[in-house]
Amino acid sequence: MNTLLLSLTIAAGALALVRSPVPAQSAPAGTSSASLTGPGVSAELAERRRTQLRDVRYELALRVGVGDTASGTVTVRFTAVRQGAIILDFRGLGVGNARLNGSAWPEAANAWNRHHLTVPGTLVRPGRNTITLDFTTPVANAGAAIIRTRDASDSSTYLYTLLVPADAHLLFPSFDQPDLKARLTLQLTTPAAWTALANGALVRRDSGATGVTHVFAPTQPLSTYLMAFAAGPWQRFTRAEVIAPGGAAVPTSLYVRRSRAAEAEADTLLAMNTRALRWLGQYFGVPYAFDKYDALLAPAFPFGGMEHPGAVFYNEESFIYRERPTTSQLLGRQATTFHEVAHQWFGDYVTMRWFDDLWLKEGFATFMAARMQAALEPTSNAWKTFYLRNKPTAYGTDATAGTTPVWQALGNLDQAKSNYGPIVYNKAPAVLRQLEYLVGERAFQRGVQQFLRRHAYGNATWPALLQAIGSAAGRDLREWGQQWMLRPGMPVITQQLEVRDGRITRLRLLQRAAQPALSGPGGWPLKVQVRLHYADAPAVQLPVELRGASTEVTAAIGRPAPAFVFANEGDYGYAIVLPDSASVRWMEQHIAEVPDDFLRAMLWGALWDLVREGGLAPARFANAAMRALPGERDEQLAASLVGRLVTSVSRYATPPLRASLQPTVEQLLLAGAQDTARSYGIRKSHLDAFIGMARGEGARQQLRQWLASDSAAGLVLRAPTRWAMVTRLVASGSPDADSLLAAERRRDGTTEGARLAFVAGAAAPDSATKQQYFDRWFRDGTLNEEWVTSSLRAFHEGEQQQLTRRYLVPALDTLRWIQGNRRIFFLGSWLASTLGGQSEREALAIVDGWLAGEPGLPTDLRQKVLQVRDELERAVRIRARYGDEGERGTAGDPKSRVIQSYQ
Numbered sequence: 001m002n003t004l005l006l007s008l009t010i011a012a013g014a015l016a017l018v019r020s021p022v023p024a025q026s027a028p029a030g031t032s033s034a035s036l037t038g039p040g041v042s043a044e045l046a047e048r049r050r051t052q053l054r055d056v057r058y059e060l061a062l063r064v065g066v067g068d069t070a071s072g073t074v075t076v077r078f079t080a081v082r083q084g085a086i087i088l089d090f091r092g093l094g095v096g097n098a099r100l101n102g103s104a105w106p107e108a109a110n111a112w113n114r115h116h117l118t119v120p121g122t123l124v125r126p127g128r129n130t131i132t133l134d135f136t137t138p139v140a141n142a143g144a145a146i147i148r149t150r151d152a153s154d155s156s157t158y159l160y161t162l163l164v165p166a167d168a169h170l171l172f173p174s175f176d177q178p179d180l181k182a183r184l185t186l187q188l189t190t191p192a193a194w195t196a197l198a199n200g201a202l203v204r205r206d207s208g209a210t211g212v213t214h215v216f217a218p219t220q221p222l223s224t225y226l227m228a229f230a231a232g233p234w235q236r237f238t239r240a241e242v243i244a245p246g247g248a249a250v251p252t253s254l255y256v257r258r259s260r261a262a263e264a265e266a267d268t269l270l271a272m273n274t275r276a277l278r279w280l281g282q283y284f285g286v287p288y289a290f291d292k293y294d295a296l297l298a299p300a301f302p303f304g305g306m307e308h309p310g311a312v313f314y315n316e317e318s319f320i321y322r323e324r325p326t327t328s329q330l331l332g333r334q335a336t337t338f339h340e341v342a343h344q345w346f347g348d349y350v351t352m353r354w355f356d357d358l359w360l361k362e363g364f365a366t367f368m369a370a371r372m373q374a375a376l377e378p379t380s381n382a383w384k385t386f387y388l389r390n391k392p393t394a395y396g397t398d399a400t401a402g403t404t405p406v407w408q409a410l411g412n413l414d415q416a417k418s419n420y421g422p423i424v425y426n427k428a429p430a431v432l433r434q435l436e437y438l439v440g441e442r443a444f445q446r447g448v449q450q451f452l453r454r455h456a457y458g459n460a461t462w463p464a465l466l467q468a469i470g471s472a473a474g475r476d477l478r479e480w481g482q483q484w485m486l487r488p489g490m491p492v493i494t495q496q497l498e499v500r501d502g503r504i505t506r507l508r509l510l511q512r513a514a515q516p517a518l519s520g521p522g523g524w525p526l527k528v529q530v531r532l533h534y535a536d537a538p539a540v541q542l543p544v545e546l547r548g549a550s551t552e553v554t555a556a557i558g559r560p561a562p563a564f565v566f567a568n569e570g571d572y573g574y575a576i577v578l579p580d581s582a583s584v585r586w587m588e589q590h591i592a593e594v595p596d597d598f599l600r601a602m603l604w605g606a607l608w609d610l611v612r613e614g615g616l617a618p619a620r621f622a623n624a625a626m627r628a629l630p631g632e633r634d635e636q637l638a639a640s641l642v643g644r645l646v647t648s649v650s651r652y653a654t655p656p657l658r659a660s661l662q663p664t665v666e667q668l669l670l671a672g673a674q675d676t677a678r679s680y681g682i683r684k685s686h687l688d689a690f691i692g693m694a695r696g697e698g699a700r701q702q703l704r705q706w707l708a709s710d711s712a713a714g715l716v717l718r719a720p721t722r723w724a725m726v727t728r729l730v731a732s733g734s735p736d737a738d739s740l741l742a743a744e745r746r747r748d749g750t751t752e753g754a755r756l757a758f759v760a761g762a763a764a765p766d767s768a769t770k771q772q773y774f775d776r777w778f779r780d781g782t783l784n785e786e787w788v789t790s791s792l793r794a795f796h797e798g799e800q801q802q803l804t805r806r807y808l809v810p811a812l813d814t815l816r817w818i819q820g821n822r823r824i825f826f827l828g829s830w831l832a833s834t835l836g837g838q839s840e841r842e843a844l845a846i847v848d849g850w851l852a853g854e855p856g857l858p859t860d861l862r863q864k865v866l867q868v869r870d871e872l873e874r875a876v877r878i879r880a881r882y883g884d885e886g887e888r889g890t891a892g893d894p895k896s897r898v899i900q901s902y903q
Contacts (some may be wrong), residue, residue: 028733037116039820040414041089041166046177047353053175054079057218063189064231065211066157069093069137070146074172075132083126089169089176089794092137092145098631099132101125108133117173123157125866141300142785143821145171147785148301152164152751153259158232160298160313164306165355166413168224176413177352179459181221189213191232194705198229198254199310200849201292201552220290220309222458223351228308230296233258237266241274243582244287251292257299259750263320264297272334273312276341279372286448289349289457297752300786300821304336305344307365314340317752323718328683329637331373331385338369350452353459355416358404360462362420366390370429383599386433387571388640392605394426395576399491399514402866406431407462407485418860420824421867430574431484437572438480439473447472480525484574489519490525491575493546493568495583499561504532509557509567511549512575513859515627518786523549528573531599532562535590551639563590571602576609584610588624597634604637608644611652612874618652618883618903622661626668635681642669642689650693650798651839652878666690666699673713680715688714691724699735707740719748723756725758729795731763755787763794770795774807778814785822789807789829796837808846815861831868847872 036045055078062072079084091114098108100123107449111118114446119131136143139159145167145352149158161171169176188196192212196202200216207213214231235258240249252274257262264571273295281287290310319333346368347361373382397403406428408419436444447469451460454468462485463478470477488849491511498506511532525547534541540562564583568575579587587603607624616667625645632638649661672678672686690713695698703725706712712721726744730737756890773795777788797803811834818827833846847869851862 037113039115040412042412043175050179052082054081056180058182059185061187063131064159065191066140069136073134073137077130079128080124085121086124086901088117088173090173091115092115092135092171094136095133097134137171141782151257151259152754156233156799157256159232161228163224165416165470168423176224178223178351181223182411183218183221184227185218186216187213189227194231195234196231197294197311199308222309226308228311233260238566241276244281247413253294256294260320272337276338284345284452286452300784302785303825306348307340309348312340322720326684328639335369335819338372339365342368344635347702350455351459353461355419356410356464358410359428360421362424363432363521367429367432381598384601388601388636390426390430393422394430397422397867400867400870402863404863405488415860417819417824421828434574439475443473444469450638483524489513489515491524493575493577495565495567495580502561504556504559505630507553509551526573528567529569531566531569535563578610579606592628592631601637614878614881618648622648638682638687642685646689651875654879691728694728703729727760727763729793730760734766741895758787759791759794762791763797765800792833796833798837801838805843809850812850831864835868835872838872844872850880
């Protein structure tokens, strides 16, 4: 074993000791099988309890403070409707002082195997039962159910819980599965100066010698992963809002840490949340179903938001800006808000039965956020935003050999983190948009309302949703559901057009699977809108339903030959649409003339898909983008186009071709940043890209000059952008990097400044620093998970791939540990950064060798690796195909497998 692997093994072992301080014991003999009492929560255990228990309630009293542990007492009440042992879930630090149905239960400690606590069936009464337990649980910066953060500005400590998908039983003994909903009554004792919030409304505060006890009202029935609290010296902004017509005012509050309260746009954020609550209540036909609504801006929060009923937690950095936000950032903040508020219905009011149906809440929340944004902000072009934010990410995963169905089988909640990703968050909402287009908006809405009423405060599955929508639409959706919920992969559509004497004689749409070996034969049921575009006449839109591998568009026959054809106008269909050669030639020269921003965005997306499929040379795309960018006035599209331009040059072009294109691209980006006639958002996207691409000494000197002033390209220069410049100079090995980093640390003494300094340090191009960071990620129990996530891309800087390639195997070797010890999105970020920093054939061979040497790798982890490996393989393949050809690469040439030319 080499030194790197040895240090990693030691680090992982050390963390394992921190997480499991007491050796595991076997399950009590004769009570249950290992599949029931082993790690996690198995589907078998969940099914057993589903038929065994009813009317669960938790009374939880917990003491928290600045220390590393929290102690508490939980009383679990339930009705046993079937005889047998009762198994509680708990993987905290300890249990004791147990009572069962009013009597002492001294055997409880031996009945706990550090994963589950088994109550023998002989001690369980038919009907009502009560178990009371004392317990302790860890409090930490990462890896615990209670997350602790310290504010560098004033040394204040803040705590918040994060239990999704299965950390409720790390917090307290419980039945930790989503379909055993329970009413929670919480008492939280904290230091006297602290405030607290939870799912239930605050009833009173009782002062005592050891602090203050916050007593919260019992909740509506909740899944355990949705139970939450936060505590600390938060500043609270509150008001009462009438959310439902004719209803009583609902208390709504925003909680922010003290040092950032002045920066928070409290009125704006509260109004955004309550506006969403009103609209969704009217759309769903069900008023907001919980007693109050709190929003918390959580520091170092590891993802965008979490939808706990009545207590939504948001990522602070996404909601409070340290520099002027762009339109894309503001729309993103609004979309995140709308997403989490939509969960109050899809996820909280009605919850999926098991995490195999994770899409049922996440996909719906994303779709409803766009539907709401389109209704409340008609000028926002919300479906363009939906397309740009969802489709490229969904296609980038669904077209890989590691893709999964939307409904993802799950044997144990320990593996639930693997289900989180683009299939659930990006494909699922796109499929819902396809479904709405298929059945019609009104039928879709009526079906959703019926579904929510039927399963109020309960649980449901995807067939129940499709049955409700199908009933409202008068359409049998069972086959549609089989194809879109259970079938892995996605369709690729190509167009065949035949023209004679200036008229269309045939238009045929061909479907094939992006991954035939996974998806099997045949097309998907798909409804699209085909656009026939004319340069000097109105376009023609033709709704078409595709049901097989080949579909004839008979309505097109006899129409004049178009300038181009596009088989997914409006983005209703879920498919990669590859334009034919003649359409590509027209788009390259005239795409900027298309007046509709949404359509223009989709056409650029089609050209980009063509690059990724190997049908269009990266340099050819780059040249088309550079011609169009100076005239592009849509902020979101300009930012997307800039990103693709950078990728085509820095990742898909060979080193000699990149070197020839780099100066031209840098000049274009700098000119765009300096162009005062363009909007702030467009200028900022150009500036950010210029910083990220700065390689030559001239570009780096420009960064130094900007750092020495308070502006960059005429834009006010604030901390986040300053840190990006410092990180780039560190990554490029500038001789003054250390002094620049030290100066920026002194300039920005905030908690966020400390995080960004940590990120910048990870970019240093020397082996000793890389080793230190890699070790610290696993050894340092005080390191917040968000800090690790933020530093990954800087560590795996693309120009340092020869330096970081030695970490490929150690990084892959950690996957099992990461799955068990990190939050839901960390695994994807870890893989995307590790493999994303590589683009050479040597790295691909290492990954493939590792996969070949791991025949026992769990399927979900293998799929995750294959999903991310795909982009590395594409980079290698594209470089090999086009080499240094540059402009000579052509779309639709005879070697292309995917492009159909005009006949």
